[in-house]
Amino acid sequence: MDAFASSLQEQDIAARCQRRMVDCGIRPTAQRMRIASVLLAEPQHLSAEQILASLRQSGARVSKATVYNTLNLFASRGLIRQLSVDGARAWFDSNVDAHYHFHDVATGALIDVPVPEVEFSRLPPPPPGTEVDGIDLVIRLRKTGS
Amino acid sequence: MDAFASSLQEQDIAARCQRRMVDCGIRPTAQRMRIASVLLAEPQHLSAEQILASLRQSGARVSKATVYNTLNLFASRGLIRQLSVDGARAWFDSNVDAHYHFHDVATGALIDVPVPEVEFSRLPPPPPGTEVDGIDLVIRLRKTGS
């Protein structure tokens, strides 16, 4: 049993990470397991630096380059999803099911919006030679009254 | 008459830029006029570096810092709109009227989608204490068949 998966819950997460990585054709190395276990522990949005900090705090020995390269690998294989909500940095979403987002610009908070909460009664046809690959919807929020 | 506004059309653009800057409470300095004239010449999406290159090519003497600072000023005053479609860099949209975008991920092309082309028959209520500040909708496109 690995040191980082000491509790039953952590073992569950680790097992699920490994299964999903293999399903995505990703070899589950030690570092990739650590990174996946942080991000896939629950539905959440984390930056590369947040993930690196979390790994360091838990004593894991993972380099910055590996974190970035691994997150790019995960995103390209569909294990996670990369978001562009602000220009400052990339956010990685552990929820790859189709969904949208609320974005509180003041706090930076991102909140998932399930697909059934949004209905389009009209959408433009894609330009000739193209088809819709996906829809990124971000509902920007401000504090009431401001 | 300024060298950069030699044609009648350029004078029109310059006059419109000046009017809009004053309306937004922005003092129309020489550099700001040059930057606004590039971006506001037509509805378009440009990066800071593209604007800088365009200015340099037309012989304007504007520093990189001023381009970035001015674009941020314009965006904060509502003269232009900053877009986050890819993580790589910020895009500045000369069209501040509400609208959405197609985004061809392969080519990077951004195409405006007018508001009437999209209808929402259902939207989630904003979380308590917040209200909707705006809706960013990006319809990602891929080449047909790929």
Add this chain to the structure above:
DNA sequence: TTCCTTGCAAAACTTTTGCATTAAA
């Protein structure tokens, strides 16, 4: 004079890359 704006260079920040080392199949 006073305040605002600009330019330059340097710094800050995020992300990528080259390459030697290590680990895995």
Add this chain to the structure above:
DNA sequence: TTTAATGCAAAAGTTTTGCAAGGAA
């Protein structure tokens, strides 16, 4: 043994900032 993954440092790319100089009110 052969290939793939990792770590480190350096580089690359974008954006911001400190500060001196210049320009407008």
